[in-house]
Amino acid sequence: xxxxxxxxxxxxxxxxxxxxxxxxxxxxxxxxxxxxxxxxxxxxxxxxxxxxxxxxxxxxxxxxxxxxxxxxxxxxxxxxxxxxxxxxxxxxxxxxxxxxxxxxxxxxxxxxxx
Amino acid sequence: xxxxxxxxxxxxxxxxxxxxxxxxxxxxxxxxxxxxxxxxxxxxxxxxxxxxxxxxxxxxxxxxxxxxxxxxxxxxxxxxxxxxxxxxxxxxxxxxxxxxxxxxxxxxxxxxxx
Numbered sequence: 001x002x003x004x005x006x007x008x009x010x011x012x013x014x015x016x017x018x019x020x021x022x023x024x025x026x027x028x029x030x031x032x033x034x035x036x037x038x039x040x041x042x043x044x045x046x047x048x049x050x051x052x053x054x055x056x057x058x059x060x061x062x063x064x065x066x067x068x069x070x071x072x073x074x075x076x077x078x079x080x081x082x083x084x085x086x087x088x089x090x091x092x093x094x095x096x097x098x099x100x101x102x103x104x105x106x107x108x109x110x111x112x113x114x
Numbered sequence: 115x116x117x118x119x120x121x122x123x124x125x126x127x128x129x130x131x132x133x134x135x136x137x138x139x140x141x142x143x144x145x146x147x148x149x150x151x152x153x154x155x156x157x158x159x160x161x162x163x164x165x166x167x168x169x170x171x172x173x174x175x176x177x178x179x180x181x182x183x184x185x186x187x188x189x190x191x192x193x194x195x196x197x198x199x200x201x202x203x204x205x206x207x208x209x210x211x212x213x214x215x216x217x218x219x220x221x222x223x224x225x226x227x228x
Contacts, residue, residue: 004157035218042118042203043158043218056214090157100146100165100209103216105157 002027006091006106013081014114021076021109023091031094032074033058033103034066036087043090049074081113117141118206120219127226133191135222137204140185144206144217149178149189152201152221161202162189194226 004025013019025032033048035058045058049068063085065077074093078085088110092103119138127133135149145166150158164171164178164187171178177190187206191198201221208215 031214033216040220042116042120042220043205043216045215048214050214058215100163102148102150102160102163103158103205104160105150107155107157 002104004091004093004104004106006089006109008109009107010110012112012114015082016080019078019081019111021078021089021091021111023074023076023106024072025074025091025093025104026072027093027104028071029093029095029104030071032068033092034064034074034076035090035092036060037090037108038087046076046089078111081111083113085111086113087111116217116220117144118204118217118219120204120222122222123220124223124225127194127224129196129226129228130193133189133194133198133224133226135189135191135202135204135224137187137189137219138185139187139206139217141206141208141217142185143208143211145211146207146209147178147180147187148205148207148216149176150203150205151198152203158203191224194224196226196228199224199226 030051034046035043047066049055091106095101148163149161152158179188203221204219
């Protein structure tokens with residue numbers, strides 16, 4: 001089954017404790033991206049990757065890091081989480097450059113930073 | 115700056131009737147528009163899309179209309195069913211110009227009453 005898998009689904013942590021949210025897709029997609037969803041703000045892009053070793057900032061990259069060492073994986077790293085990073089996070093993937101195709105989303109990770 | 119706006123946070127419709135969800139955008143470079151449906155505790159699921167060369171696209175009970183001059187997008191669901199109750203996000207992208215970004219509205223929560 002074609003899917004985007006995120007882990008964990010729920011995470012509660014304390015300020016400053018480094019964490020990683022994993023994302024994996026099995027569709028051989030070149031493009032992967034991270035979004036956060038906050039009430040009244042919709043989905044905002046954090047980082048994206050066009051291919052292995054190619055990443056770039058989205059609209060809200062502050063406080064986040066990503067890496068793309070393999071095509072299927074795109075982890076989101078919070079080196080020093082803060083309460084304003086409490087949010088619902090989604091990983092997504094799609095086909096290649098110039099492709100009119102939709103984003104496929106994972107089921108989300110609800111992060112709470114206290 | 116919110117380039118995609120959904121001005122109705124919620125909509126309530128009787129089963130069997132038509133649901134009309136609206137979306138406005140500001141960027142005339144957008145050439146690809148999508149609707150996503152989101153149930154609680156799940157990721158957004160792609161519903162239907164339209165490119166800027168069309169003004170209408172149908173898929174079963176779902177029809178998307180695009181009015182480029184008004185920069186307006188709408189989703190019609192006919193007939194509405196209780197299982198359609200979910201949050202609907204519209205999204206837009208300028209695939210021909212900047213493949214990397216999708217812009218999302220803040221969502222409309224649809225409630226279909228039996």
